[in-house]
Amino acid sequence: MKKVLIALDYNPNSxxxxxxGYRLAKKLGAxxxxxxxxxxxxxxxxxxxxxxxxxxxxxxxxxxNVISELRNVAKDYVETAARHLDDPRVxxxxxxGPTSAAILDYAKEWDADLIVMGTHSHSVIEKVLMGTTASxxxxxxxxPVYLIPIKE
Numbered sequence: 001m002k003k004v005l006i007a008l009d010y011n012p013n014s015x016x017x018x019x020x021g022y023r024l025a026k027k028l029g030a031x032x033x034x035x036x037x038x039x040x041x042x043x044x045x046x047x048x049x050x051x052x053x054x055x056x057x058x059x060x061x062x063x064x065n066v067i068s069e070l071r072n073v074a075k076d077y078v079e080t081a082a083r084h085l086d087d088p089r090v091x092x093x094x095x096x097g098p099t100s101a102a103i104l105d106y107a108k109e110w111d112a113d114l115i116v117m118g119t120h121s122h123s124v125i126e127k128v129l130m131g132t133t134a135s136x137x138x139x140x141x142x143x144p145v146y147l148i149p150i151k152e
Contacts, residue, residue, distance in 0.1 A: 004030045005112035007037070007103050008081055009133075010074075013118060013150040015084070020148050021116035022085050033091045033110060036078040037102040038070060071096075100136035112143055118150040 004025035008014040018034060025032045071094070078092045093110070095102040107115050119134040138145055 001028045001030050001113040003033070003110060003112045004028065004114045004116060005033050005035055005107050005110060007035045007115060007117040008078065009118070010036070010077060013120070014081065016150060017116065017118040017148050018081050018085060021146070022090070024116065024146065030113065031089070032087070033093055034078050034082050035093050035095060035103065035106055036074055037099045038074045038094065038096045039099050099133045100140070103133070103137055104140055107141070107143060114144050114146055115141065116146045116148065119147045120150050
């Protein structure tokens with residue numbers, strides 16, 4: 001295993017995932033990349049025509065600077081997480097889109113040998129209705145996934 005991709009969400013428990021994933025990667029002598037996904041951000045900037053009598057964003061004039069600022073916040077988050085690991089060789093990547101698809105796409109693009117991610121405690125009904133990012137990644141991955149259980 002030469003490349004370990006550590007997927008971090010925006011949650012304080014991500015510190016556990018980053019640190020445990022990093023320790024595993026170092027034991028394997030692997031490169032590390034921290035990945036953070038900003039989900040569905042473009043959705044908020046779409047200027048739809050009126051539909052079903054709803055004029056929504058046309059009248060609200062969504063400030064597209066908000067989208068740019070969210071991107072900057074997400075990029076700063078993942079870069080700060082890398083600095084926390086105190087290893088200048090750790091790289092970062094910030095992606096956008098549906099989380100599980102973005103993780104899988106970047107794992108393929110970066111040629112990751114292992115994906116590390118946390119799994120949060122979700123209620124049974126939440127798992128049935130929405131699934132979880134971890135389960136969607138596991139369903140479609142082409143590389144091994146190391147899950148770190150996070151209990152909230």
